[in-house]
Amino acid sequence: MKKYTIGLIRVLTVQDEDLLSRHGKIIEEAFPELKVISRCIENQPKGIYDKKTEEEAKPKILRLVKEFENEGVDAIIISCAADPAVEEAKKLVSVPVIGAGSSASALALAYGRKIGVLNLTEETPKVIREVLANNLIAEDHPDGVSNTLDLMTDWGRKEAINAAKRLKEKGVEVIVLGCTGMSTIMIAPNLEKEVGIPIIDPVIAAGAVALHSLRRLDTWGDAK
């Protein structure tokens, strides 16, 4: 079976090689059809957390996008639930560009029509809001949690489960994780086990959309 090469962009500066390639490893585990090369933007160790840091990150993301295209990757994933620079990148290169936020919210709609978003702290990313439109029926976040490190503690994990349960009580059928930091610590399986409804992990969703995108084009090639 043909393997595709994916360029994956982390939108925070990571020195640790293990941490840098974490999302890529999650995708490769779920989709062994994909080989993932991970890179990160420079000089933003805290990543994107407001409008200003998003604008700061955009040209750096687009540079990496162009670099990946020049090196011949088959598709590019921007591994952040806010889809930063995804629209711009689509216009810049000819390979598919996939955002984790649009992928997760889009795929959630294949599972149900009453969608909830579980955010880390901030509000629901704009792109997720747009994709879900009036199928977004509730949003929540774990009490007292301010970053993914908190989520890795026993109390943080418990608060995440509580927040997911509150979403379910509001009638939510499917939960989208609104931050790829929750992918990094792979909290989705735990939540799904505790809450009993599908939890859509944005990094895995991006892998699924990348594979759909590439196989679709291959099938077209055969059929044209």
Add this chain to the structure above:
Amino acid sequence: MKKYTIGLIRVLTVQDEDLLSRHGKIIEEAFPELKVISRCIENQPKGIYDKKTEEEAKPKILRLVKEFENEGVDAIIISCAADPAVEEAKKLVSVPVIGAGSSASALALAYGRKIGVLNLTEETPKVIREVLANNLIAEDHPDGVSNTLDLMTDWGRKEAINAAKRLKEKGVEVIVLGCTGMSTIMIAPNLEKEVGIPIIDPVIAAGAVALHSLRRLDTWGDAK
């Protein structure tokens, strides 16, 4: 790589073995990870074309769903863009049940936010309308076409291209095919080549969602 077995339900009565397995073959070609067993409902050679024939088909679909589950398939695809009996089937069995209409419209949203639906004749299926919500900006269909046979003629194909071009002129960025009859004749590659925007084929989309669904659960199993 592990192969999954998919039970695929055609919602019209087909005698011809080739025609019966056509959607399954399209999925297997795009996703060799999936082995597809195709079956069809009985006594409805004209399929589903209104509320009455949909209600007539539902118990037959649910019987096949139960039969597939009993035989141990990993997931079930209901290969119709109207998602007939999908909601009921989800409640009936414990394996994932995937509708072609919800899959196509959901995946389209990972490609863009201005979606158009190209229908065969009738109006846009309700499930596609619900998934797309206010991201659905235009609908159209080929002039003078009343079935997929018409679409296989030179004039029918030309009218389909014209309708897709009209959608693009209205600002549509991605087109969902609103009928799996258009998958049967594999018109998507031709349309995409002529119109130059992504065309989401409902049968291929259902394959992608099935694979996401199964790999997601496998990854959960490892991580739990």
